[in-house]
Amino acid sequence: MLTKAFLAMVICLITLLAQPQTGLPLTADVRKAAESGNAMAQISLGDAYYLGRGVPKDLTEALKWFRKAAEQDNALGQFNLGLMYISGSGVAQDDAEAARWYRKAADQGDASAQFDLGLLYGQGKGVAQDYGEAVSWLGKAAEQGNAEAQHSLGRAYLYGLGVPVNNQEALKWLHKAAEQGLAVAQFLLGLAIHEGKGVPPDEREAVRWMLLAAAQGKAEAQSLVGGAYYEGKGVPQNYGEALRWFRKSAEQGNAADQLSVGKMYDGGRGVPQDPGEAFRWYKLAGDQGNVLAQALLGAAYSTGKGVTQNYNEAFRWFRKAAEQGQSFAQFSIGYMYEQGLGTPQNYGEALRWYVKAAEQGEVGAQAGLGTMFEKGEGLPQDYVQAHMWWNLAAANASGQEQQKYASRREEVARKMTAEQVAEAQRLAREWKPTTGK
Secondary structure (H helix, E strand, C coil): CCCCCHHHHHCCCCCCCCCCCCCCCCCHHHHHHHHCCCHHHHHHHHHHHHHCCCCCCCHHHHHHHHHHHHCCCCHHHHHHHHHHHHHCCCCCCCHHHHHHHHHHHHHCCCHHHHHHHHHHHHHCCCCCCCHHHHHHHHHHHHHCCCHHHHHHHHHHHHHCCCCCCCHHHHHHHHHHHHHCCCHHHHHHHHHHHHCCCCCCCCHHHHHHHHHHHHHCCCHHHHHHHHHHHHHCCCCCCCHHHHHHHHHHHHCCCCHHHHHHHHHHHHHCCCCCCCHHHHHHHHHHHHHCCCHHHHHHHHHHHHHCCCCCCCHHHHHHHHHHHHCCCCHHHHHHHHHHHHHCCCCCCCHHHHHHHHHHHHCCCCHHHHHHHHHHHHHCCCCCCCHHHHHHHHHHHHHHCCHHHHHHHHHHHHHHHCCCCHHHHHHHHHHHHHCCCCCCC
């Protein structure tokens, strides 16, 4: 059975909020015909009032003429009247009245009305929620070639929304919608092919459909196309193209891709290295709450990379990320408290943040705890704990850092009894990291 996930199927109420369908071009003869009872002329006159085309815009007048056509059992008039009720245009918003008029048009075979009626049944708006009816009406519209309905039906089969999962049926309907140029269907089709749903995974074919959606401005597709070019999956690796598509998505406000663009400027991939431009993109993402961007902003302010060094700002951005569980930011906050950088020195707070980061496996924080327990900074000196944390830091580090931490562990060991060393080693063996960000 379909659940609230059905709402994801309908995406946005494109048809519900669309402009009414039109009848004949507006002329003096059309008005005369409308006044004489010609339904298509009435629709044209209603459309003129709705758009303010040739007459002052007047939704009440638009509603009046659409109703006249609808009451003559004209399907187009009924559909347009349903649109007016669903959007509250020229009349009090009324889902039940919208559904009633959609049903009249849908029963006459109007595909747009069938699609919108299916959406209402799926949401239980104006009618009792009935997922079987929803899929039935979507199917009728899809069979007539309504691209939105084909997409919705394909999505339903793909995710088992009101019908059993059937990947072949899903791909069939998504293909039909995608071939009509519907970007959301092109995106979902590419995603299904990428995931091997109904067909063997095919990165090249997946990217082909994603590119079509991306070219129409679908931000999610632009993001995945950027990723494909970055990794060389389905297309030759090309950092310049990756940056171009990431930027398109980023310029639509996608925080993850604002971060990606920043990282490419930071690393000089696909573009000359530019720390200032990297900082600008990190800031856009960080302002939206992207946790990694916030941590990178903290790092930029603490080192003066791409921006004037400012420990107060570094602390502020690290804090934002740390409170969301980002382990490097938690370590950095702990270090700043320990050293008194951007905030008054506070060993208790340093310890608290080091523990949060260390428990996620952050090597720097594990080393920081080794130092604090070894020296007794803000807490009783404890060589067993110091040895354990130096041991973990050495095990998780590499290169010169690993050698340094191992050396510190051995220095502590020389101050310990054999029993204390054995206890510290046991604690290190039994230690398990927590899941973090």
